[in-house]
Amino acid sequence: MAKGSSSNVNSLKNGVIALLVPLPSILFYLCFLSNCGGGGCSSGLWKWCYHHPLLLVNALFFLNVNLLFWLISLVQSSHWMIDLYWTLIPVVLVHYFASHPLAEYNELRSWVVVALTWIWSTRLSHNYLRREGWQLGAREDWRFTDMRQQYGRNWWWVSFFAVYLSQQVFLMGVCVPLYVVHSVKEELKLWDLVAIFMCVSGIGMAYFADTQLHEFVSRNRKLKMSGKAMVPNLEEGLWRYCRHPNYFGEQLWWWGVGILGWGLGVGWSPVGSLLNTMCLAYVTKLVEARMVKQHYRAEAYRQYQKTTSVWIPWFRKSLYKQKNM
Template identity: 25%
Template sequence: MNDVLLASLVALASAALLMVVTAFAARRLNRVAVVDVAWGLGFVLVALTSTVVGLTTDGDPVRRWIVLALVSTWGLRLAWHIRRRAVGHGEDPRYEALLGGPLDQVGLGLAVRKVFLVQGFAIWFISLPVQVGAVSDVWCWPIVVAGILLWTVGLLFETVGDAQLAAYKADPDRPKVMDRGLWRYTRHPNYFGDACIWWGVWLMAGLGSGWVAGLATVLAPVAMTYFLVFATGARLLEKTMMQREGYPAYAARTSMFFPLPPKG
């Protein structure tokens, strides 16, 4: 229990420090959206610090390094993808709507309260299975393997979905709405992939450490799924997308989140 508490405190301090640095970067660049790049990096940092704490414990070393590798792969890929996509663009309209204006008008204090504190806490909370798994022994390896497989499915949905969307945007003869490949079966394959990844991490590092650890950390993937579907993900994006020509018809025949055969 002391090992878990130590890993959790170190993870909280790491997430807080990252958000402080990100807030200063946002003020210098006048863009709150830099926090989106820090989001993936925050999980990498927590996984790394938790692994360091785990080196002093009796936790399973093989599972510890697997979790670090998989979380780092996801987080670094996400940070790189968002950074590349943001080049040449200004502030994300979502953050201006949330804050009631651009950063230089509303002030850094409001952004800290509404964005940076919230995202820092979310990184710490969602990464609870990572923290527990770094200092715990493996209870059931088949569950860990199932988590690795689910994580792999999630990463495939993310990477393939992003690649298909990039190809669509580069096509001068593209249709008005992207409904090819994975996007034919779900309107948000990247968000679905994210959810699979974090349920996979929970299986590997949470439930894989025992049913008590699993129950204690199950709200972490639940929270991530909620963010992806309702809070800052699909539902919020849909408000804008529904104004585009052809998108309501696409939405009527295509599942929003879980991949399903299109209707009609």
């Protein structure tokens, strides 16, 4: 079988797995709604699910994502699926929070938040698939590959905590404001407009930054195939004003979501956004360390670091001024 055909078969197989894997949680939740949709729950299990929406969704996440995804990763020797579902789980969560029998919310705010979450997810999913050449499961995140080498024989159990349990903390943390939006019934406020502006700006910035990066990588790939020297660094478009505009856009999105909950009187709502920023700070450090290890771009990237802001877009510094300070 040709290599391309084999890749397509594997991608199709992984697509089927990705479609089937959330079914246990979906079917369980549909059974719960059929028993408690009207507010009356007879059995102890359904009554517990009715009165504890956050505990229920965390239990489903632990069993269906942490445990089941982890077991599949052991069989496949790859943790590719968690990256795909990072883009999908917030959509599932926002619909869960909106449909739970205890949900109480302003319909216009809910509609806007659901729509924005779908737009965010579509953008990030498109970028993930485009980056992977529209193949599912062709590779796992390079950070997981590095950790696999670092932990060696212990990686099989360490991965449960490092890849999956940690993802639950981050994903549930950043999505708590989506729960707040669907548990407080108040009219729209000024803070809603501020949050929506931040969310839309973040989605737009991340989209354009990732598109510019994709085009740069594609051009370099063609140069390499033709035997020509690759361009060492992307310093055009949004990347001229900061080194990680895609990360900054993603942070704008999540801080906007956090402000939605904060504006409804739940002051700790942005805690997940703060955790996400701290995580991205660490990821930024890893990415930049990886850049300077690539010989063809190391010097150019060091110069880029000296002249260009890390996250927040700003005017570039002059190397001439730095040398004469």
